[in-house]
Amino acid sequence: MTAAAGASTTEVRWYHLERAHILSQPYPWLHTRNHGAMLKAAVTEHDRRESWGQLIRIVVAAPGSWSGRYPAGNTGRVEAGLMSPMPIPRDLADALGGT
Numbered sequence: 001m002t003a004a005a006g007a008s009t010t011e012v013r014w015y016h017l018e019r020a021h022i023l024s025q026p027y028p029w030l031h032t033r034n035h036g037a038m039l040k041a042a043v044t045e046h047d048r049r050e051s052w053g054q055l056i057r058i059v060v061a062a063p064g065s066w067s068g069r070y071p072a073g074n075t076g077r078v079e080a081g082l083m084s085p086m087p088i089p090r091d092l093a094d095a096l097g098g099t
Helices: 009-022 028-044 048-067 090-095
Strands: none
Touching: 009 028, 009 090, 048 090
């Protein structure tokens, strides 16, 4: 999330936030915090749809992490769908222990 904060463009910001989301999903606090950062980015960009989607995700992130009911590889964006698993980029899969 630190890389996202210093990003020079919105595309780069979202790239870093999405990757941070994939890594944070198993950890309730980090997962929720990442959605908070995504909400901040969406509000800054005046993206109403993404903002509402992030508000919902902030509510469900911690319970999903605690219970293990999160879609692995999901980027955390509204377009990704709330419970849609996605392929995990190879470098992140390696960091996660090959999942």
